Amino acid sequence: xxxxxxxxxxxxRSLSSNIFNDREVLxxxxxxxxxxxxxxxxxxxxxILAPIFRGERPSNxxxxxxxxxxxxxxxxxxxxxxxxxxxxxxxxxxxxxxNCRYDDxxxxxxxxxxxxxxxxxxxxxxxxSEVFRxxxxxxxxxxxxxxxxxxxxxxxxxxxxxxxxxxxxRVNEELRKGKVTIVGITNDVNxxxxxxxRVKSSLGEEEVVFPPYDAVQLEDxxxxxAIRAFKPGVLxxxxxSLCASIAAKEHGDARRALDMLRVAGExxxxxxxxxxxxxxxxxxRMEIEKDRVAxxxxxxxxxxxxxxxxxTIGGESRTTGDVxxxxxxxxxxxxxxxxxxxxxxxxxxxxxxxxxxxAKVVSRGRYGKxxxxxxxxxxxxxxxxxxxxxxFEGIIKNFRSR
DNA sequence: CGTCCACAGGAATGACGGGCGG
DNA sequence: CCGCCCGTCATTCCTGTGGACG
Numbered sequence: 001x002x003x004x005x006x007x008x009x010x011x012x013r014s015l016s017s018n019i020f021n022d023r024e025v026l027x028x029x030x031x032x033x034x035x036x037x038x039x040x041x042x043x044x045x046x047x048i049l050a051p052i053f054r055g056e057r058p059s060n061x062x063x064x065x066x067x068x069x070x071x072x073x074x075x076x077x078x079x080x081x082x083x084x085x086x087x088x089x090x091x092x093x094x095x096x097x098x099n100c101r102y103d104d105x106x107x108x109x110x111x112x113x114x115x116x117x118x119x120x121x122x123x124x125x126x127x128x129s130e131v132f133r134x135x136x137x138x139x140x141x142x143x144x145x146x147x148x149x150x151x152x153x154x155x156x157x158x159x160x161x162x163x164x165x166x167x168x169x170r171v172n173e174e175l176r177k178g179k180v181t182i183v184g185i186t187n188d189v190n191x192x193x194x195x196x197x198r199v200k201s202s203l204g205e206e207e208v209v210f211p212p213y214d215a216v217q218l219e220d221x222x223x224x225x226a227i228r229a230f231k232p233g234v235l236x237x238x239x240x241s242l243c244a245s246i247a248a249k250e251h252g253d254a255r256r257a258l259d260m261l262r263v264a265g266e267x268x269x270x271x272x273x274x275x276x277x278x279x280x281x282x283x284x285r286m287e288i289e290k291d292r293v294a295x296x297x298x299x300x301x302x303x304x305x306x307x308x309x310x311x312t313i314g315g316e317s318r319t320t321g322d323v324x325x326x327x328x329x330x331x332x333x334x335x336x337x338x339x340x341x342x343x344x345x346x347x348x349x350x351x352x353x354x355x356x357x358x359a360k361v362v363s364r365g366r367y368g369k370x371x372x373x374x375x376x377x378x379x380x381x382x383x384x385x386x387x388x389x390x391x392f393e394g395i396i397k398n399f400r401s402r
Numbered sequence: 403c404g405t406c407c408a409c410a411g412g413a414a415t416g417a418c419g420g421g422c423g424g
Numbered sequence: 425c426c427g428c429c430c431g432t433c434a435t436t437c438c439t440g441t442g443g444a445c446g
Contacts, residue, residue, distance in 0.1 A: 301433080303433090303434095319408080319409080320410085321408070321409075339433085339435085340436085342410095342411085342435070342436080342437095343435075345409080345411070346411085349410095349411090361410070363408095363409095363441075363443055364443080364444075365442070365444030366406075366407060366443075366444040366446090367407065367443095367445095368407040368408025368409055368442095369408060369409055369410070369440095369441060369443085370408055370410080371409080371410075404445105404446095405444105406443105406445095407441105407442105407443100407444100407445105408441105409441095410440080410441085411438100412437105412438080412439080412440095413436105413437090413438080414435105414437085414438100415434100415437105416433105416434085416435080417433085417434080417435100418431105418432090418433085419430105419431095419432090420431090421428105421429095421430090421431105422428090422429085423426105423427100423428090424425105424428105
């Protein structure tokens, strides 16, 4: 982000907007004080955790659902309520929320845990088992139940394996007074299958599933937030239902829907108008998609970028072989060692996976079986991002202008 | 109806760099 | 601090395959 961007944003925020009342309400990490259409999940999660009021250990819970289905919001919501009650009735308990995407090593997770039970841990120097011992003794002397929330736990396991999970589930056997409950949250449905069976059974004592929202539910959610987020009367008719229906088609992701609404508002604000229209929503969708694509492309390795560059040259759709030939020519021009066609085949699959291109296997009989590859991206955005690689500039000038 | 094209995509293996435990 | 292990990128070799063409 450039200096101008930063200053502009701050200026925007401090100036009174003629669109927004409180745009924070639309941010993804905002926890509203009501969560419509998640009553079932809220009551399930809270009844699972309720035994803590009787001083018993709640079952471990496994929570799964796609992104933007309210998993984190529900859990945080329940925990906030939870604290209210425990403090009101003089019960004591502790919880520790850890997002494993940011704390994605065994040590960092343990450090967070230690912190939440009041143990000071040096940045480095201790073995994990030593940290473990200190946490356990702290828990024992506190004599208080602990609830550990491991959000996006799949990223931890992907990096460090399920060793830590296994040990956490077994902590209770070593404790005399304290109790530990683990709440694992993931958006990867297949994740559980890959776990050590012992972890799987003890972690999955209870399961809560978060289904995607449908269009009607999304519309309801958006309306409730919009009332607080926008000034009265700035939203055109149909703006909210358009956001809802677009997001519903893309897996019922509420975060996406809220994003779209917020960006639509920001676009309207930038234009200096005082109405948010359906057109703003459509531009917002484009903008979000462009940002996403640009972000992905920027971080791609060289050869993937070269494959994309090859695709900007020439016709609409072509086969793997065509792409490989152009790619090799580009490599020759740039003095880069080309990789084999086998590797290109994998790169094409990867690009297809993230949705930048479309690759479909077709059989053309006598003329072989191959993949037809098409760009699935706004060409201007793609070229703009690729130009950031200085050595591509010559190619973009010479080859593309044919 | 069998061939054979132009690849898909699995398996084994190697080079390399970065982080972790001791 | 050093060796070790692990994940990523890449190569080599390979078997598999839908369907137009002869």
